[in-house]
Amino acid sequence: MTEGVPPTPNINPEILKSRKRAKRKIYSADEFVDGILSGNRTILSQAITLTESLLPEHYDIAQEIIGKCLPHSALSVRIGITGVPGAGKSTFIDAFGMVVLEEGRRLAVLTIDPSSGRTRGSILGDKTRMERLSVHPHAFIRPSPSAGTLGGVARKTRETIILCEAAGFDTILVETVGVGQSETAIHTMVDFFLLLMLAGAGDELQGIKRGIMEMADAIVITKADGQNITAVERTQGMFRNAIAMFPPPGSGRRPEVLTCSSHENRGISEIWKNIRDYIEFTTKTGYLEERRKHQAVERMHDTITEYLSKSFYNNSEVRLLLPEMEKQLFNSSVTSYNAALRLIDKYNKRMHG
Numbered sequence: 198m199t200e201g202v203p204p205t206p207n208i209n210p211e212i213l214k215s216r217k218r219a220k221r222k223i224y225s226a227d228e229f230v231d232g233i234l235s236g237n238r239t240i241l242s243q244a245i246t247l248t249e250s251l252l253p254e255h256y257d258i259a260q261e262i263i264g265k266c267l268p269h270s271a272l273s274v275r276i277g278i279t280g281v282p283g284a285g286k287s288t289f290i291d292a293f294g295m296v297v298l299e300e301g302r303r304l305a306v307l308t309i310d311p312s313s314g315r316t317r318g319s320i321l322g323d324k325t326r327m328e329r330l331s332v333h334p335h336a337f338i339r340p341s342p343s344a345g346t347l348g349g350v351a352r353k354t355r356e357t358i359i360l361c362e363a364a365g366f367d368t369i370l371v372e373t374v375g376v377g378q379s380e381t382a383i384h385t386m387v388d389f390f391l392l393l394m395l396a397g398a399g400d401e402l403q404g405i406k407r408g409i410m411e412m413a414d415a416i417v418i419t420k421a422d423g424q425n426i427t428a429v430e431r432t433q434g435m436f437r438n439a440i441a442m443f444p445p446p447g448s449g450r451r452p453e454v455l456t457c458s459s460h461e462n463r464g465i466s467e468i469w470k471n472i473r474d475y476i477e478f479t480t481k482t483g484y485l486e487e488r489r490k491h492q493a494v495e496r497m498h499d500t501i502t503e504y505l506s507k508s509f510y511n512n513s514e515v516r517l518l519l520p521e522m523e524k525q526l527f528n529s530s531v532t533s534y535n536a537a538l539r540l541i542d543k544y545n546k547r548m549h550g
Contacts, residue, residue: 266363277383280393287326305366396432422458
């Protein structure tokens with residue numbers, strides 16, 4: 198380099214200036230609520246991020262926002278969607294969402310991507326697979342990492358539903374990670390549970406837990422097009438026979454087994470009609486209101502569990518002792534049970550001493 202010539206900066210200084218100008222404003226809880234109620238998507242997204250935050254200083258303001266939005270929620274149709282790998286959940290949601298939007302409704306799609314158990318990282322690529330919804334003015338897609346949470350849903354999915362409803366979205370879709378024994382948590386936060394299945398695997402009824410089938414309010418066999426139609430119809434009959442053997446559901450309506458082709462847009466409107474008929478029926482019988490009351494109780498228990506866990510692990514005495522207990526466990530000098538009891542005892546003495 199020629200002496201006297203200053204080196205070229207690695208980053209364009211104009212970019213740095215724009216970053217400073219674009220520094221995110223810090224809103225109060227009331228400003229967040231006002232923005233959400235007015236339908237401001239930027240503020241809604243920031244509020245959801247605040248709610249999902251693991252930082253202790255964000256917890257109180259997030260709860261205040263949720264509390265103030267709660268009276269403006271509960272006015273939507275909440276639909277949970279899960280399915281076997283390869284069933285085409287994102288493609289189905291893109292087609293299904295467009296049918297919903299054609300009726301003049303406003304749609305929020307909460308997609309849950311699996312997080313790495315080691316890094317907690319997540320790809321969050323569902324939005325790119327919903328080409329039509331991602332550009333529709335009345336659709337809002339929010340991908341969230343599962344962050345290791347069982348149940349195929351993000352840690353704060355319930356709260357996110359409340360915020361989206363307060364922002365004026367009258368149809369909420371929650372797409373889970375996949376199907377398995379722990380996926381049943383979604384049932385405690387939606388009005389309608391939709392299970393997507395594939396045909397032609399040869400062991401359709403063996404590859405899914407019976408408990409999830411019993412909770413489904415409808416089963417949809419996807420990819421009913423081309424040479425796959427015969428296999429789809431055969432699988433449809435198998436599921437109908439299986440459902441007939443299950444005990445009657447609490448809703449009073451036996452789940453229907455439907456078929457669809459997302460690519461050919463066939464059968465999608467019939468699925469939406471089935472959901473609307475279910476909501477109308479369960480509203481008249483009072484089952485829907487009762488189900489939401491039970492969900493509120495579940496939310497209370499989950500909140501207690503989360504609060505106590507946060508309080509425990511943020512306790513200064515526990516944080517000091519925890520590395521030592523982990524070290525002793527690695528050295529096999531203490532049992533997991535006794536290590537846990539020592540930590541709990543330390544926490545209780547700190548809280549009550």
